[in-house]
Amino acid sequence: MDHKDYSILIVDDEPIVRDSLGKWFSEEGYLVETACDGGAALDRLAQRNYDLIFLDIKMPGMSGLELQRKIRTINTDATVVIITAFASVDTAVEALKDGAHDYITKPIDPDYLSHLVEKLVRQRALVAENVELKERLVGMTGRGSILGESPAIQKLRDMIATVAPNDTTVMIRGESGTGKELIARAIHAGSPRRYRPIVPINCGGLSETLLESELFGHERGAFTGAQFRRKGHLEMADGGTVFFDEIGNVSAKIQMDLLRVIESREFFRVGGNTPVKSDFRIISATNRDLEAAVASGSFREDLYYRLNVFSISVPPLRERDEDVVLLAQHFLSKYAASMNREFTGFAPEALEALRQHRWPGNVRELENAIERAVVVGTPPTVSAANLPISAPREEGPVDNMSLESVEVAHIRRVLEKCEGNVMRAARTLGIDRVTLYNKIKKFNLPR
Amino acid sequence: MADGDRANGGDILVVPVDCANLALLQRLTTDLHATLARTATVASWELSPQFAREAARGQYNSSMILAELFKRRTNPPMRILGVTDVDLFAPVLTYVFGEAQMHGPAAVVSTFRLRPELYGLDPDPEILSRRLLVESVHELGHTAGLTHCHTPGCAMIGSTYAEEIDLKGPRLCERCGEVFGAIWFEQRRDHP
Ligand SMILES: [Zn+2]
Ligand SMILES: [Zn+2]
Numbered sequence: 001m002d003h004k005d006y007s008i009l010i011v012d013d014e015p016i017v018r019d020s021l022g023k024w025f026s027e028e029g030y031l032v033e034t035a036c037d038g039g040a041a042l043d044r045l046a047q048r049n050y051d052l053i054f055l056d057i058k059m060p061g062m063s064g065l066e067l068q069r070k071i072r073t074i075n076t077d078a079t080v081v082i083i084t085a086f087a088s089v090d091t092a093v094e095a096l097k098d099g100a101h102d103y104i105t106k107p108i109d110p111d112y113l114s115h116l117v118e119k120l121v122r123q124r125a126l127v128a129e130n131v132e133l134k135e136r137l138v139g140m141t142g143r144g145s146i147l148g149e150s151p152a153i154q155k156l157r158d159m160i161a162t163v164a165p166n167d168t169t170v171m172i173r174g175e176s177g178t179g180k181e182l183i184a185r186a187i188h189a190g191s192p193r194r195y196r197p198i199v200p201i202n203c204g205g206l207s208e209t210l211l212e213s214e215l216f217g218h219e220r221g222a223f224t225g226a227q228f229r230r231k232g233h234l235e236m237a238d239g240g241t242v243f244f245d246e247i248g249n250v251s252a253k254i255q256m257d258l259l260r261v262i263e264s265r266e267f268f269r270v271g272g273n274t275p276v277k278s279d280f281r282i283i284s285a286t287n288r289d290l291e292a293a294v295a296s297g298s299f300r301e302d303l304y305y306r307l308n309v310f311s312i313s314v315p316p317l318r319e320r321d322e323d324v325v326l327l328a329q330h331f332l333s334k335y336a337a338s339m340n341r342e343f344t345g346f347a348p349e350a351l352e353a354l355r356q357h358r359w360p361g362n363v364r365e366l367e368n369a370i371e372r373a374v375v376v377g378t379p380p381t382v383s384a385a386n387l388p389i390s391a392p393r394e395e396g397p398v399d400n401m402s403l404e405s406v407e408v409a410h411i412r413r414v415l416e417k418c419e420g421n422v423m424r425a426a427r428t429l430g431i432d433r434v435t436l437y438n439k440i441k442k443f444n445l446p447r
Numbered sequence: 448m449a450d451g452d453r454a455n456g457g458d459i460l461v462v463p464v465d466c467a468n469l470a471l472l473q474r475l476t477t478d479l480h481a482t483l484a485r486t487a488t489v490a491s492w493e494l495s496p497q498f499a500r501e502a503a504r505g506q507y508n509s510s511m512i513l514a515e516l517f518k519r520r521t522n523p524p525m526r527i528l529g530v531t532d533v534d535l536f537a538p539v540l541t542y543v544f545g546e547a548q549m550h551g552p553a554a555v556v557s558t559f560r561l562r563p564e565l566y567g568l569d570p571d572p573e574i575l576s577r578r579l580l581v582e583s584v585h586e587l588g589h590t591a592g593l594t595h596c597h598t599p600g601c602a603m604i605g606s607t608y609a610e611e612i613d614l615k616g617p618r619l620c621e622r623c624g625e626v627f628g629a630i631w632f633e634q635r636r637d638h639p
Binding site for chain 1: 504505506510534536537538539540541542564565566567570571589592594595605607608
């Protein structure tokens, strides 16, 4: 697929947007033309069709929405993307209902833009080949978005949208693998600090001395091996956000240091005596029960209140039934594309296995499972055998199952696998047919 | 100022645009020579990027820096490449690693987002130096009119985050290298 085969029309009244965006697409190798208003755009469309049309929603004269409706009657199969300022996202949503494919807000994240365009181009290629498009995932594009349609995840998205623009300190609670860092990044990305870095610090993985030097930096000669002065993470986050992951694991000394920094926004590099000022927002995360840690005295109460200003709980995947298949489909598209393996979907029994599994490792476990399936499976469908999961959910955790229920579950599985063929099932189970018939009757099993 | 640079007549003039690490620039000139077989020298003058600063974003407008570099160019050298430590943006985009004039003599690259420490990792001069070389070759490629390439390893592959740069090399693939060489030759003939 060559980019030169794709044509893009940019319609925007601001010359700077046309130039900047136009140049970016030309560098990508697309054929680019621009128009300064609705009239000029219609003139261009009278000459030729375009693959992608980027449309500013707010223009003097004919509005973007009006133009979009006209385009739909002229260049019917064009993929339309709405360009909007943050303030008019509502109008963009209206445009989406009207058939636009997506919208982007100014200023545009180049990484997001390149993934969006790649996706749109790929979709067009698929349509052209008349391949069924399974990947019409509503309201989710680009990397780093928080996927899911369950009420729990919608509520989470609302909370992020509420808290992001304010400079509030946020505490993210949730089991490991639920994507707490992703949420921290989403909050940062939605804040006025988004042009400055977000600096993640894993407080769990480092020794006290190492963490201290990571956080505050050090002067030259502060300790053996400190050959150069080095900025700490808190200093690098100036103007941006610090993300403390596994905050529940820091030592008493670091807790005290952090409390001081939070109160004064000032600290010393290790081995230094000039105070360093840094302006950062704090987002922290933990999978521990901090309240219990406070009660037992292993976590400072004053620090707890400083960090826990706005609390966000991330639901475990097992409480988001509706999202499992959606996420699985998303990861499948992602890994299939990146590994160039032509997977299109899941076999029915694989879908069932996904729904039944309890996902103790949450979204991360699901993602790993799908990645592995893409490697080991045979396209175009992922089968249950390709998924590294077992123990259906209704049986509950294995450690509180009775011997009898394990037996029932096992027989049920073997029967299913043998498609009800009792002879084959008996052979697999290592018992004779009569015994198996008796067990089927006793446990009232289907076959 | 520019006369001195004209006299020593390299192919590429590397201009510090608020760039503290001169050793990094010296290293870049050596690496560019090894990679593109064009001589490169560090300019005897600097360009302050303050005029291009946008206070609300705390970033610098790369297109404005590019225009200023273009104004100050001489011929020779064939290309003028600004290197800066400040964070660049192009209007409408939240950030850029660099920008170049398509088919023009000027390009600019920023080290800001190439530093591992921005992503919470240890500073690594080797990684920084390599990323700077790759992005410099990439932007110089645009000045020769090259668009983004899809050949694995080619410096003209588009990248929007730092780790992507590490996946490609500083060299141009065969096709891009051919275009680059041909265009360079043509321009030299037109402007002896
Ligand atoms: Zn480029
Ligand atoms: Zn190439």
